[in-house]
């Protein structure tokens with residue numbers, strides 16, 4: 001029953017968490033003061049709320065009357081204190097009525113499910129579409145202006161929405177493991193509900209109560225404003241606003257305290273609700289938020305001073321990336337996740353980019369297009385495409401490169417198409433992004449592009465949700481081809497697809513590449529794919545390029561221990577029947593990069609020297625580069 | 640789509656029956672005699688008996704309800720206890736006022752809410768913070784209080800708009816419009832902030848989607864991304880919220896009509912409640928329910944039009 005222990009641990013501590021939020025504390029205190037003052041009105045009110053004084057009519061605030069007096073010379077503060085009793089009682093009545101209906105129905109519907117759930121949901125539908133105001137007014141007409149009955153009916157009528165909320169929470173709790181455990185161990189159902197379900201509901205309940213109380217206060221005072229409820233001269237908050245309204249020409253001040261007390265109370269309730277909700281969320285994402293706040297994020301990463309030598313000439317390169325550093329987070333305190341990447345692509349060349357998850361492949365690819373998003377930026381380095389420097393280019397200038405110079409297809413074809421527009425219109429839009437196309441020529445271009453990715457032109461009329469993942473990836477390729485780019489970045493274009501479809505898409509890419517002569521940077525985990533399509537492989541680890549070499553040579557004799565380990569763990573080389581070898585350990589996260597070799601912790605060849613200082617990229621001959629100081633040891637081991 | 644609408648309509652019919660039945664059942668629980676409550680303690684027994692007969696209170700409850708429902712189906716909502724006028728006629732006279740109010744509010748809420756929400760999602764910064772502040776204040780201040788302050792500012796202090804009263808549309812659109820500016824402003828403020836916040840949240844959500852990145856990667860203009868793709872996709876959740884706020888504006892109209900002395904259904908039902916004129920309250924209830932039904936139906940249809948996944952079916 002450790003699972004149940006966990007549920008206990010989780011369900012405690014909402015209050016301390018709320019108290020840690022300044023806004024929560026302030027609003028809680030304000031609310032408490034108002035409620036206590038209203039309850040203690042007979043004790044603390046400076047004057048009799050009904051005592052008229054014709055000598056003190058309509059005075060502004062003064063020492064004698066802190067909030068002034070009304071048109072009959074009555075003390076406004078005292079009237080507010082007494083008047084709050086009716087309003088706050090009304091709120092309590094409505095909230096109780098709501099809870100009495102919504103909690104049992106929500107719990108039962110969520111816990112039992114099935115037919116009970118469906119019936120309750122129907123009732124909710126009805127409750128939600130009844131015009132509540134009119135029913136409440138009808139109730140007032142029938143029950144002779146009884147505020148009590150009116151507020152109870154407000155609670156009942158509003159319960160629909162809350163049944164839904166509570167139901168969905170219970171539904172979630174029920175599905176959690178420990179309830180199942182409790183069930184199996186033979187605890188009876190009412191006890192499960194009482195001991196395990198209701199405690200989980202507590203946080204949500206608090207949030208909903210505060211929000212509903214805020215709304216109800218508006219209704220209660222509104223009804224009093226419309227002169228329902230206790231008749232004058234009895235003070236009510238809403239009634240006092242109405243009095244102030246009738247004096248608006250002579251004494252606008254009266255609007256301030258009367259509206260103010262309602263506004264302050266409502267605001268306090270809303271903000272308290274927000275604070276409780278935040279506290280709830282924290283409770284459930286505790287680990288995540290702790291990690292997010294770690295100060296290690298801002299750690300400086302050491303970096304070689306000069307651009308490193310490159311084994312290849314950059315003269316004819318289509319794309320030349322030099323010392324690219326990309327960071328996420330606040331300017332000046334970024335977490336660097338791509339750290340000094342060099343990458344070159346010749347015209348028409350297909351380069352494979354390999355590395356474990358989190359090594360920075362996607363971030364590198366996105367930075368080429370300037371699409372890092374709001375909190376990511378290129379900290380340093382240069383990206384030259386076709387002779388033009390892309391780093392520092394304005395968005396408008398970058399737009400000219402996107403699609404027409406460099407295009408991209410991504411890992412998840414199903415989410416890379418806008419679900420609201422037909423496939424054809426999305427292709428047409430991409431095709432006319434860089435040159436004006438008439439309606440007719442746009443349609444012809446769409447047909448042509450669809451045929452180029454071996455799809456029937458009739459697909460143009462379909463919506464993304466009507467086509468399969470493989471078709472969607474073809475459409476995505478068509479969109480990428482629309483601007484006739486010279487470089488295509490394909491970020492794991494087949495990972496999300498069925499194995500049979502994967503081969504088709506790769507064939508397609510190869511065919512297009514051969515026909516158009518465009519260059520491709522292919523990001524992949526799969527050495528088979530790399531071997532199949534690419535002429536050169538660039539291996540990344542922890543934000544750096546660790547090896548760059550012709551594919552054949554990489555396979556035959558890797559020059560970096562990480563490449564070797566990757567190759568050995570590749571599913572394509574696996575011996576059937578034997579477990580897949582994996583690389584021991586995990587990729588260090590950007591905040592934990594060591595000073596020395598980043599692979600040292602997992603490297604079979606590591607020595608103390610490896611951990612001393614950053615490892616430079618060195619030319620190891622035959623146009624190959626490696627970021628390892630023990631290449632010789634590796635060479636012997638492989639040979 | 641058609642099935643959806645039919646289901647909606649059937650559900651709505653059931654709804655009207657249930658809601659009105661609820662009121663009838665409630666009426667039967669009323670302690671004492673409604674007729675006496677209406678006429679006050681000093682009425683003669685003779686008078687009370689006549690009213691009971693007139694209200695049909697001498698009949699058993701199911702019969703009363705059956706007769707009322709049959710009447711409703713024929714457009715007969717009974718007679719006002721107070722004036723003896725047919726309820727349907729009282730309502731017909733006042734309906735245009737409330738509908739004008741609602742339509743203009745819906746327009747204001749959807750247009751301003753969308754622009755502000757989309758703007759603060761794309762531009763962020765000060766506009767977003769302003770929206771947060773205004774929406775918090777709008778949430779806290781009761782709509783009738785805002786209405787009064789608007790009167791104080793724009794009608795009393797700097798007389799730009801009429802303080803109270805209604806100018807029929809047939810007497811000229813400009814006075815009609817001017818007479819509704821302040822009421823609509825008071826009625827829409829809350830809704831605008833709610834729709835704007837929803838719009839901002841869903842626009843931010845859409846902006847983070849992969850397809851937006853793909854659009855950018857193909858060199859599509861930012862203008863087209865925002866006004867075509869983001870707007871279209873963010874409109875869906877905002878539409879649902881818009882429906883809820885418009886239904887909520889119905890409640891708001893009751894208060895706003897009272898503050899601005901507009902001769903609409905809201906002020907009618909308030910007066911009727913004060914004078915225990917139940918047939919009128921019930922009649923307005925029926926009309927309000929119909930409005931809710933129509934609003935929900937329009938939302939459903941628009942949802943279907945905007946969402947290809949619903950449209951196909």
Ligand SMILES: Nc1ncnc2c1ncn2[C@@H]1O[C@H](COP(=O)(O)OP(=O)(O)OP(=O)(O)O)[C@@H](O)[C@H]1O
Pocket residue numbers: 328329337355356357358359360361362363364373375376589590
């Ligand atoms: N928007 C972002 N904000 C903050 N950190 C990010 C963001 N995007 C990526 N990162 C971080 O950058 C690092 C590299 O991520 P990236 O997505 O480039 O890895 P990858 O090599 O593409 O991995 P995968 O194979 O899983 O796609 C990761 O540590 C990731 O957490």
Ligand code: SF4
Pocket residue numbers: 560561562597598599600601603604605606607610615627628629630631
């Ligand atoms: S530098 Fe040392 S630790 Fe790093 S890969 Fe080479 S041998 Fe291994």
Ligand SMILES: [Mg+2]
Pocket residue numbers: 361362363491
């Ligand atoms: Mg990736």
